[in-house]
Amino acid sequence: RFGTPRQPGLVETATAVISVHPGLKRGLEGVEEFSHLWILYEFNNNTSSMDSSMRNNPNTIFQGVRCLVQIPRVSELKRGIFACRSPHRPNNIGLSLVRLVAVDELNLKVAGLDALDGTPVLDIKPYHALVEALPTAIVPSWVRKSSEFPRVLVLWSTPRQLPPHRNRKKFAWLSNEEILKVIEETLSSGDLRPPYLRESSEQFNGNLEIAGYRISYLMAATNTAEITDISEISPSKDNISI
Secondary structure, eight states, X not given: OTTSOSSTTSSXXXXXXXXXXXXXXXXXXXXXXXXXXXXXXXXXXXXXXOOHHHHTOTTTTTTTOOOEEEOTTOTTOEEEGGGXXXXXXXXXXXXXXXXXXXXXXXXXXXESOOOOTTOBEEEEEEOOXXXXXXXXXXXXXXXXXXXXXXXXEEEESSOSSOOSSOOTTTTTTSXXXXXXXXXXXXXXXXXXXXXXXXXXXXXXXXXXXXXXXXXXXXXXXXXXXXXXXXXXXXXXXXXXXX
């Protein structure tokens, strides 16, 4: 999950393929006429999901739900879950705005989706700029402060290349260079260490899983990430599915 962009559009090179069920093929007619789409999906790997027995009991349906969220990079502030984009939600539903790259039969190639490989997609809706773009919309100051973060300098102490004999069946729409750029953009987008370690001067050993590869890196308090190794991992599901 640390390899997944924390917001849509943050890592623009990261593209995903959404596979639509054949029974919904005609539902895609006209989608290619839009530049951007809303993707509604399930946080199916959420570690804070409620037990099904609690959901079915009206007395305990929201028992244990964290209603207050610590605002990223604003440590002194908490806000309600409905004022935040936290993935830990009462009904595990996510919403992201993505750029439509291409439509190929039952597959939608999109850019900027902040979801894990294999995420179940619940719905796809077009982004209507004429009615949804609101230049006078108000955003709280704490949102702006939370969005301000220092970029991380990415260095390589291992050759800047993928391991040989890549499994081309996985993430076939991404070239080797695009995968390398996704790795660099993900690491440079901000400090990926747990919040309680971000002020530590001790060296942090981290791992990301991106496009079928495990990336090992070192990070210190100087906002520098050093990639030390890239290895192929066992395959998972090919696409994000609806």
